[in-house]
Amino acid sequence: MRSVMFLVRNNIKHKTGAFKGIIALMAIIVFSFSGSVSNSKNLDRALNASLDHYKVGDIVMTYAEGKLTDNIKNGLDTNGHVSSWRTEQMLYVGMEYFLNGKNQNIDTRLFREKDEIKLFNDDETGFVDKAPKLSSGEVYVPYSLGKVEKLKKGDTLEIQTSPSTRERFTVKGFTEEPLYGTSLVAYEIFFISSEDYDRIAAGIDSGEVNTNYIYKTEMLHIFSDGELKPFSLVKELNDQCGLVDESMLYVTRNELASYTELYADTGTSLLYIFVGLLAVVVVLMMLNSINSTIEMQYVDLGILKSQGFTVWQIRAAYMLQYIIALLIGTVIGLILSVPLLKVLGSMFRTVTGIHTDCSIDFLSCGLIALGMIGVFTVIILLTTRKLGRLSPVNALNNAHRDVHFTGRLNAPMKQKALSLSVSLRQLTSGMRHYIFIFVITVILMFFMTTVFNLCRGLNFREIFGEVNTAGFAKLFNEFSDEDKPRIAEKLRELDTEPEIYYVSYIDNILADDILFGVTATDGLEKYFKPIEGKLPEFDNEMIVTRIFSEETGKGIGDSVTVSNEGKKAEYLIVGIYQTTSQAGRIFAMSLDAGKRIGMKPFQANLFLSDNSKSEEVCKALNEEFGGILYSKPDDTEESNGNLYDLIDAFLLIIILVVVGVSSVFLLVAISMICRITFLRERTDIGIFKATGFTTGNLRGMFSLRFLIIGILGCITGLVLSLCFTEKLLSQLMRITGMTDFSAPLTVFDILLPAGLICGCFAGFSYMVSAMIKSVQTTELICE
């Protein structure tokens, strides 16, 4: 053992085996995943703790006033799988609200303040012990909304309660809100004082408040005993007591959590892929380094053997050396990820509204790292097998390696492009040494283009910015189909080419006994693009998402039974589309088709030839049709602007991190490979120098071949991207409902990584090649 330790120390001291390089690469890998993995874990823990704290049920239903019948309550009491349930009153704001006067297109609910409220303290490092009681006119708003809209205490929140009246509140503080608190879900929950709550509720009862604007609802939290999947329990309860049929909204706790964790989860799965790819690179580097050292130390190893070292001792020495390097790298990576996690934590808090303690999850990260080291060790063990075949006699007598190159790939030497010729020769004659760095390049290129592509795919401004709506109209209960021609006529008076589409949707409806959402509209062509099949034309047709198709097992040409509020109808699937709404658990049909199951339009979308007139048009509509609708211009872009900016900043940081990590990784990998190459070619470099090549010539030649590999690697990586990026991203984005991710690679996606890689290759190898200066021609002298 002592002699083995001596060998290890000796190897490390003499920098054989690229000890430092392996440490650096491992540190980068651990750094990359430990921040992200810990962040996901912390978020998951904090989110679940918060959901528990607010007593959020495994299933959360919303009912309009009076729809949560005794029959349903009875069903809940008698069902063996329901361990408990509770209800909570809330006011549903269906029209609009304003922050500091700015219109928000997000639905909200008002809750009565309660003891559980988790109120952020002033420096946002945690929560106050107990949220102070609200007085009349005060409101607590979700933290994430506050961040996105840059709210301060004392800012105003106004809620439209009738065409001409608004309730006005002053922001008193910011809450952690695990239900809909993430800025990615378009609902908000505000807490107001009991006094205000009762007053508005009384207004609704007495008819003072327009129930088209704000109405009473009830939230039902069902806690399951965990034996049935939430879905199955819901179905069982629906069969038993009509739980879903009467409800407005249905969501499971898991779904709520997945919305909040969307970015963290997408980021983490992406990182797992990245880390997996990097791990492959590290393995390749280690193999290359081991092979090269064995080759260069051939004689030394022979001497060791002749001195009585066993093969196992020599192999153990190699292995220990790498394991030590990997362990040191792991520790360094973990330490480095502490500040990264701080940054990630606060970025995520902004988006999710959930407070996490920024602690590294040493256990999970350590286990992942140890697992990787285990795999690496096995690989090293396999590579060093060849040492067993090393005969001391051979090693000592054939001090020269027997190198035979196949001349087949060799291009002739050209005087005009001498450097290029020599570089190419070095490449073709040493293929197996360069294959590693080629693979690294391909992996990095593929990964970077994929990430850039993904970042654009996640860019909501681009995804949703296509339909250029001029305004919306919320249709009151008083609206009927007979009003349509009058509205159309009025619009034609106001604009040359007006379009209006009527829309209805139900968030939860049973199709083949599975819950989905449904949209019915007479504007199918405007909103839906089939990726397969066609759009529905008749009232017995529908178009569905891939997720729908997979869950029901039905595809184009199959029929599905849809039931709503006691009405049942059969529809034929005629096409497939994709959407992020309801995370893809949705289908669509024409308005007439929707009528068959009792759907009635409650919103109309306006398109004008000239969007600058939208304000004026909406005003005119409200004046003329005030009794049946409330119309407002579309300012989605404006009201979502801050959110978009936030996401843009977020994506920019992802890009920067990926580019940064990749560059450092490239730097380490290239300098390792260059150093090994340099050591191997030291004599050749001396010969070239002695025969009249200048240091400049040689440095150029040295870097040129790496540049060539860089370019070839980029091209291959690009081809892989073209083949697999969409598939990979579709898989990743599935959770959002994007089953057929398609964002064609842009010049930016290609040129930035390619430029970065080739630049790094040329630059770093040229830097390392400065070592060529140190080669003296006198090194060729030997006794």
Next chain:
Amino acid sequence: MNEAILTAKKLCKSFAANGVQNHVLTGIDLEVYKGDLTVVMGASGSGKSTLLYSLSGMDRATSGEVIYGGRDLVKLSEKELTLLRRKDFGFVFQKMHLVSNMTMFENVVVPAYLDKNIPAQETDKTALELFKVMGIDEVKTHLPSQCSGGEQQRCAIIRAVISKPAVLFADEPTGALNRRNTTEVLDLLTRLNREGQSVFMVTHDIRAAIRGTRIIYIEDGNISGELTLPPFDPESEKSRETQVNSWLTSMHW
């Protein structure tokens, strides 16, 4: 005759090792004449190689001057020295030092291509002739690892002389060769010298030394004796060997 192409004046070279100065050359004055086959002999470690590399600008002397073509090599920049190696000097080493991934022929022509004034076809033609003359024409497309030591060394000599250097420097060119290969290489050097090539060769092999027209003996970092001989003639090889041997004995060889 007797025209000096290289002149060393008070040439000193020392190496610092572990803080101790090792004075290898201690003030050598030497003229190398055009057309000579100058041989340097001496005990192992006496500084023969050091002298060769200081004279040829491969290594910089610690003090003194080395005059070549009116210029002091000690004062030239690295770049100027490289150009000198490319155009004016040729080198042959004990190990053949051929680039392992280039064929024998490419090993010769690639460095020659560096001189853009000489078209590639001309270089190829000259190289081809030399390969024929040296009798290694058949192996010109082989890689060095597929050739014998003698073939490799002859290839290295062709590489050194293809640019028609003013001086061909050879450090123990036969040191790594067996008897037959040694003769082949020495015959080649003798022949080149007879055709006018100035050669400066370091050796401790007596069979190589007798090829010289001038033999210099180095001891304790300085020249301790020298012997001038007529051009080598295979007929009188035996008597020449006896003569050189007795001279070397007098030099405490």
